[in-house]
Amino acid sequence: MEATNNNSVESVQDMTWAEGVPLMAGQYMMGLAEPSPETKDYWQGVKEGRLFIKQCSGCGKHNHPRRIFCTACNSDALESVEAKGTGTVYTFSTVYRAPVPAFEKEIPYSVGVLELSEGIYLFSRIIPEKGKEVRIGAPVQLTFQETGPNGRLPAFQIVG
Numbered sequence: 001m002e003a004t005n006n007n008s009v010e011s012v013q014d015m016t017w018a019e020g021v022p023l024m025a026g027q028y029m030m031g032l033a034e035p036s037p038e039t040k041d042y043w044q045g046v047k048e049g050r051l052f053i054k055q056c057s058g059c060g061k062h063n064h065p066r067r068i069f070c071t072a073c074n075s076d077a078l079e080s081v082e083a084k085g086t087g088t089v090y091t092f093s094t095v096y097r098a099p100v101p102a103f104e105k106e107i108p109y110s111v112g113v114l115e116l117s118e119g120i121y122l123f124s125r126i127i128p129e130k131g132k133e134v135r136i137g138a139p140v141q142l143t144f145q146e147t148g149p150n151g152r153l154p155a156f157q158i159v160g
Ligand SMILES: [Zn+2]
Pocket: 056, 057, 058, 059, 060, 061, 070, 071, 072, 073, 074, 075
């Protein structure tokens, strides 16, 4: 049975919630490659090799994914701050079968949720130490993965 994916070209054309340009892998949308007003500083940081997240200037809580209001105190005073780029593996999955042909040269690879030092959770590619496997709780350090002509994405390298 063939898997279906609701992020097809047709559903992308109906998307009106952001002004970004879809990053496509074949017919599948992988995210927005160009910034929307809410993500402009995030993508500029990625170009510079830096990771920016939002922090509430009212209560200090870091917020991610990006939101208009703080999830702790509902303030709309969210500032963009640079993340330390450190954290641990919260959970992960290793992909052995490419979801689309564009990913065949990368398998096997791991993706998962990282708990960053700022207390936020972020989904990203996870790069194990050479010859080792990804494991829950492993410390990670921010790096970046070149994704082709559309640029780069944050990734996390296990560091011990
Ligand atoms: Zn707050």
